[in-house]
Amino acid sequence: MHLYLALTLQVLWTGVCQAAMQHYPATWGHYDVCKSQVYSDEGLTWDYMACQPEAADMTKYLKVMLDPPNITCGNPPETYCALENPYMCNNECDASTEELAHPPELMFDIEGRNPTTFWQSTSWKRYPKALLVNITLSWNKTIELTDDIVLTFESGRPEQMVLEKSLDYGRTWQPYQFYATDCLDAFTMEPKTVQDLTQHTLLDIICTEDYSRGYVWKYDKTVRFEIKDRFALFAGPRLHNMASLYGQLDTTKNLRDFFTITDLRIRLLRPATGATMVDENNLSRYFYAISDIKVQGRCKCNLHANSCVFDKEKLSCECEHNTTGPDCGRCKRNYQGRAWSAGSYLPIPKGTANICIPNNIGPVNCECFGHSNRCSYIELLNTVICVSCKHNTRGQHCQLCKLGFFRNASAELDDENVCIARVCDNELMRCQNGGVCISNVRCNCPSAYTGLLCEKPRCESGLGGCRGADSGQPPLRPPSSFGPLLLLLGSALL
Ligand SMILES: [Ca+2]
Known part of the structure; x- marks a missing residue:
């Protein structure tokens, strides 16, 4: 889960704007913040957004x-x-x-x-x-x-x-x-x-x-x-x-x-x-x-700056996203890992920042297996990570499952159902009464038990174990490992 700190940052940014030159009330909404700090699986990182100065x-x-x-x-x-x-x-x-x-x-x-x-x-x-x-x-x-x-x-x-x-x-x-x-x-x-x-x-x-x-x-x-x-x-x-x-x-x-x-x-x-x-x-x-x-x-800052300064009789953008020039129209030196491009207004409200990335990062690999279309560059690690992984995924490439979700062995990495909430797990012995977990999806129950986790005795005629189910009382629960044995014993006594 990402925790957005945009609000805090906006306040900080406002201070920067005022110090620089101008700050006007937001009239057009959106695009007033170029980046915000987010907590992701990789720790505290920056999330970059398309931005522009106020009119x-x-x-x-x-x-x-x-x-x-x-x-x-x-x-x-x-x-x-x-x-x-x-x-x-x-x-x-x-x-x-x-x-x-x-x-x-x-x-x-x-x-x-x-x-x-x-x-x-x-x-x-x-x-x-x-x-x-x-x-x-x-x-x-x-x-x-x-x-x-x-x-x-x-x-x-x-x-x-x-x-x-x-x-x-x-x-x-x-x-x-x-x-x-x-x-x-x-x-x-x-x-x-x-x-x-x-x-x-x-x-x-x-x-x-x-x-x-x-x-x-x-x-x-x-x-x-x-x-x-x-x-x-x-x-x-x-x-x-x-x-x-x-x-x-x-x-x-x-x-x-x-x-x-x-x-x-x-x-x-x-x-x-x-x-x-x-x-x-x-x-x-x-x-x-x-x-x-x-x-x-x-x-005009090509959606790479949210403030513009008037210095020595000249306006120039305060460029973000590793861009430079009066209109933020090119990538900074050493940040030419891919071709410069203007930030994009879409999708609303954040746009796509299209930041410039370092030369030595190698081929840009915003590969998120289809679980995100947005990557963020982390300067500290000199790497690109996927932002806002969907479909219960997480990780640099959205290649892992979020906590509480499990890898669906029958789905490919780019499948929307690659991570599913799960039913069982053999390590934790979540299937009860001797049931066996099959592919984390279901418990294979012994014949005398049923239910998602084999927790219910099967109510067949002649079996006394599900008495409570009819009377509204909780069924008598034998210790799980002895369950089948006791049931067999019970039926022999009748
Ligand atoms: Ca006048």
């Missing part, structure tokens, strides 16, 4: 870059007009005055203040030349998105924009979603919404008019990339079946990659104009302003 606010760890670099307003100072009222031009931007400056970091500060703080671009002075701005968010680390990306625009939402992602630190880019008041006109794409997607089309890149159409900026300022709606295609409407999503993520690399990024790029292509015609006489009405960007995610 967190990832905007704390990014670098933001604007292109063109001088696109932020205020140098030289400018005066802006309200989009809905060209005669209301009291909005000043001056980079040299803190209260009037709108630098990029104001997209990531804590909101809730009044008035809101925001980044703002220069105005559309060079109309009709397009007012283009790229905002690049870089983590220098692969992260997995866990919630919607939400951009909050302080003036109108852009009439055209593209959200892009990179998986290779900004070398190559792919679109995530197109946004336009008119998708056909802007990108020659049919307008769609996330609700049009199915499990089969989840990876399709769509153009949506949901976040651009209609001039209602006062009420709706957000532009979203809907992560949770996409998750829900597998996990159900309230994400109640994450196991199903995890199962898909385990087996479908494209799906995993879809939610994985190292960088995001917001390409602003055309600001809100509020009307069909751009007012060329008052271009100070047209600009971009973003007050908040939300990116929730977690460090």
